[in-house]
Amino acid sequence: MNSVESNKAYGSKPFKRSRSHFTDRVTADGRDGWPVEAGRYRLVVSRACPWASRALVSRRLLGLERALSLAVADPVQDDRSWRFTLDPGGRDPVLGIRFLGEAYEAREPGFPGGVSVPALVDVPSGRLVTNDYQQLTLDLATEWTALHREGAPDLYPRPLREEIDRVMDEVYGDVNNGVYRAGFATTQEEYEAACTGVFRRLEALAERLAGQRYLVGDTITEADIRLFTTLVRFDAVYHGHFKCNLWKLAENEVLWAYARDLYQTPGFGDTVDFDHIKRHYYQVHEGINPTRVVPLGPDLSGWTAPHGRERLGGRPFGDGTPPGPVPAGEEVAPAGRPPARAAERDRAARSARAV
Ligand SMILES: N[C@@H](CCC(=O)N[C@@H](CS)C(=O)NCC(=O)O)C(=O)O
Numbered sequence: 149m150n151s152v153e154s155n156k157a158y159g160s161k162p163f164k165r166s167r168s169h170f171t172d173r174v175t176a177d178g179r180d181g182w183p184v185e186a187g188r189y190r191l192v193v194s195r196a197c198p199w200a201s202r203a204l205v206s207r208r209l210l211g212l213e214r215a216l217s218l219a220v221a222d223p224v225q226d227d228r229s230w231r232f233t234l235d236p237g238g239r240d241p242v243l244g245i246r247f248l249g250e251a252y253e254a255r256e257p258g259f260p261g262g263v264s265v266p267a268l269v270d271v272p273s274g275r276l277v278t279n280d281y282q283q284l285t286l287d288l289a290t291e292w293t294a295l296h297r298e299g300a301p302d303l304y305p306r307p308l309r310e311e312i313d314r315v316m317d318e319v320y321g322d323v324n325n326g327v328y329r330a331g332f333a334t335t336q337e338e339y340e341a342a343c344t345g346v347f348r349r350l351e352a353l354a355e356r357l358a359g360q361r362y363l364v365g366d367t368i369t370e371a372d373i374r375l376f377t378t379l380v381r382f383d384a385v386y387h388g389h390f391k392c393n394l395w396k397l398a399e400n401e402v403l404w405a406y407a408r409d410l411y412q413t414p415g416f417g418d419t420v421d422f423d424h425i426k427r428h429y430y431q432v433h434e435g436i437n438p439t440r441v442v443p444l445g446p447d448l449s450g451w452t453a454p455h456g457r458e459r460l461g462g463r464p465f466g467d468g469t470p471p472g473p474v475p476a477g478e479e480v481a482p483a484g485r486p487p488a489r490a491a492e493r494d495r496a497a498r499s500a501r502a503v
Pocket residue numbers: 150151152153154165166167168169196197198199200225229230262263264265266279280281
């Protein structure tokens with residue numbers, strides 16, 4: 149598999165995340181040659197990928213769905229990497245390409261690096277603009293403001309940036325990337341160091357979140373988005389496939405409630421596809437899972453159970469409002485969602501009877 153990540157699984161060197169190669173920014177003033185413009189760019193993601201999922205959540209929370217269109221790649225890459233096999237004819241209907249690599253090639257012929265998501269592609273030229281996942285969501289929050297929906301939250305509030313950056317740094321090193329270091333470790337020492345670091349940091353985060361609803365301040369910020377995208381994958385793939393198994397998310401009262409609270413907040417859970425997540429990790433990383441067999445569990449029904457974190461106060465959207473429904477055509481297929489809970493099924497049946 150010619151992949152940025154799976155290649156790392158075979159080497160004896162410690163897992164090292166490759167640098168994002170294209171770091172142009174789409175900004176309000178267009179200083180890199182890419183001005184913010186409705187309809188001009190296409191966000192290419194895999195719903196399996198935690199880094200791409202940050203952008204999926206931000207785009208929903210900020211109401212950028214109409215301004216920034218979405219392409220969802222097949223969760224399982226082939227030897228040409230991310231492909232649009234979920235679309236009719238195996239082509240992205242807007243970019244007209246079969247592989248995301250074609251947009252990289254259009255940007256830099258012969259580009260030697262890996263093809264990664266998330267990627268922002270310039271629709272008129274078909275060229276990749278950026279695959280810098282660390283900067284992308286910050287720019288959606290701060291540069292794309294002219295196109296935000298009414299009532300969009302401030303995900304990177306100026307007075308809190310220093311603290312948000314500090315928390316995100318810790319979360320990135322130990323948690324977001326820590327699970328990958330554990331999963332791709334090729335020595336016992338390397339694995340144990342990474343795995344211990346993951347859980348030490350999760351315990352510290354649980355302490356922080358025991359008394360406050362969100363990571364920084366009393367509203368949802370970029371820091372919550374970045375922790376969420378790892379937590380939502382935890383029991384489904386990191387616990388088994390990446391051997392981060394000192395405990396399950398569902399066994400940590402605080403973090404499990406925090407993750408469910410976010411999952412149930414419009415803009416978070418409605419972007420998550422557990423089927424894509426499981427198939428990607430278990431089928432693509434053949435170095436770790438040579439049989440490519442995908443496990444049946446875990447039971448996902450808990451994700452929609454009451455979380456009780458309203459008692460901590462907090463104003464999820466600050467002075468803003470939650471996003472509206474998922475746009476038609478972007479809904480996650482039933483196979484990727486937790487089963488409806490009995491109570492919800494009853495409620496739905498009752499309201500169906502009432503009409
Ligand atoms: N662009 C970054 C981070 C994004 C990233 O790692 N995305 C993964 C998916 S989760 C990816 O596209 N990997 C390339 C591949 O698996 O072919 C990098 O190269 O490290």
